[in-house]
Amino acid sequence: MATRILRTLVPMLVAVAAGALVLVLVVREVAPHSWSGTAFATATPAPPFTGLTDDAGNPADLAAQEGKVVVVYFGYTSCPDVCPLTLSRAARAIDALGDRGDDVQLYMVSVDPARDTLDRLGEYLRHFDDRFVGLGGDVDTVADVAASYGVFFEVQPPDDTGFYEVDHTATLLGIDRDGNLKVIWDPDIEADPLQSDLEELLG
Amino acid sequence: MKRALPFMLSASLLLVSLVAAGCGDDDEADGDGGPVAVEVWARPTAPGAETAAFYFELGNDGSAPDRLIGAESPACTSTMLHRSSMADGVMSMQPATDDELTVAPAGTVMFEPGGLHVMCMGLLDPLVEGESVPLVLTFETAGSLTLSADVEDR
Ligand SMILES: [Cu+2]
Numbered sequence: 001m002a003t004r005i006l007r008t009l010v011p012m013l014v015a016v017a018a019g020a021l022v023l024v025l026v027v028r029e030v031a032p033h034s035w036s037g038t039a040f041a042t043a044t045p046a047p048p049f050t051g052l053t054d055d056a057g058n059p060a061d062l063a064a065q066e067g068k069v070v071v072v073y074f075g076y077t078s079c080p081d082v083c084p085l086t087l088s089r090a091a092r093a094i095d096a097l098g099d100r101g102d103d104v105q106l107y108m109v110s111v112d113p114a115r116d117t118l119d120r121l122g123e124y125l126r127h128f129d130d131r132f133v134g135l136g137g138d139v140d141t142v143a144d145v146a147a148s149y150g151v152f153f154e155v156q157p158p159d160d161t162g163f164y165e166v167d168h169t170a171t172l173l174g175i176d177r178d179g180n181l182k183v184i185w186d187p188d189i190e191a192d193p194l195q196s197d198l199e200e201l202l203g
Numbered sequence: 204m205k206r207a208l209p210f211m212l213s214a215s216l217l218l219v220s221l222v223a224a225g226c227g228d229d230d231e232a233d234g235d236g237g238p239v240a241v242e243v244w245a246r247p248t249a250p251g252a253e254t255a256a257f258y259f260e261l262g263n264d265g266s267a268p269d270r271l272i273g274a275e276s277p278a279c280t281s282t283m284l285h286r287s288s289m290a291d292g293v294m295s296m297q298p299a300t301d302d303e304l305t306v307a308p309a310g311t312v313m314f315e316p317g318g319l320h321v322m323c324m325g326l327l328d329p330l331v332e333g334e335s336v337p338l339v340l341t342f343e344t345a346g347s348l349t350l351s352a353d354v355e356d357r
Contacts, residue, residue, distance in 0.1 A: 077252060
């Protein structure tokens with residue numbers, strides 16, 4: 001009888017103890033800042049914007065942004081639904097940072113070079129926030145930079161009016177002040193949690 | 204007295220919902236028991252933008268299911284009934300299925316960012332915050348519903 005009780009009791013206690021240990025470890029890990037995006041465990045230098053041009057016509061230079069938090073997004077101006085959602089929430093999050101928002105630079109790299117002229121990119125991005133900057137380049141250049149960020153895009157076949165969509169990875173990528181890729185946010189991240197993560201990046 | 208409380212509570216809840224329905228939007232259907240649409244809106248668009256999207260909440264006051272089969276707006280050269288979807292972080296859009304576009308009696312179908320939307324192609328003029336744009340939804344059985352979409356940033 002006693003051994004039977006022990007046989008069930010001991011594994012149960014072990015399981016409870018193991019569960020408690022895991023909980024303690026998880027809580028300790030998360031305690032400093034609970035990221036709403038997916039944070040990188042190790043510091044990964046953000047790939048450069050090789051060959052891209054900003055919407056003012058100057059060569060894009062990610063290294064020159066060191067000291068700022070940089071948010072990179074791959075999208076296009078003819079994207080009707082998700083890009084405006086993500087950009088408008090990002091604008092709201094950055095706006096909520098007040099003056100500190102000046103230390104956050106958002107770039108949208110166009111995955112639709114055929115339609116997105118630099119002028120159009122600039123107009124589009126400033127519609128959301130006058131600090132947002134568009135980056136353009138030819139398809140191969142954009143494809144290289146996208147690949148270096150693990151971003152995929154694919155131009156879809158046009159409909160009968162000639163309109164086409166571009167499937168694309170729509171996550172936001174967060175780079176810390178030291179130029180390390182630090183966190184990835186889902187396209188439907190809400191403004192508040194994004195703001196909180198940006199505050200953590202700003203330090 | 205004690206028994207009156209639940210009654211008063213439900214009566215006031217009813218009142219609240221009536222008031223909410225009454226002063227909600229002027230976007231409701233002509234109200235003879237078919238599909239209805241509320242919270243009709245679109246995001247303001249950037250200068251030169253070629254596309255936009257309309258969102259709303261479909262309901263059905265009728266006793267039979269009905270299906271949204273098309274949409275039109277004077278702001279758009281053409282429209283499509285679309286769904287956005289995400290797989291491994293990659294966003295793409297597909298035509299909405301008949302199933303997704305069918306609203307059951309007393310059911311709701313949400314058209315919202317990142318999901319179902321009326322996609323507006325060949326946008327003729329930018330959608331300006333604070334203005335409103337006509338939107339006509341056409342249903343298989345009930346025919347057309349003329350709505351007004353509020354242009355606002357949400
Ligand atoms: Cu669409």
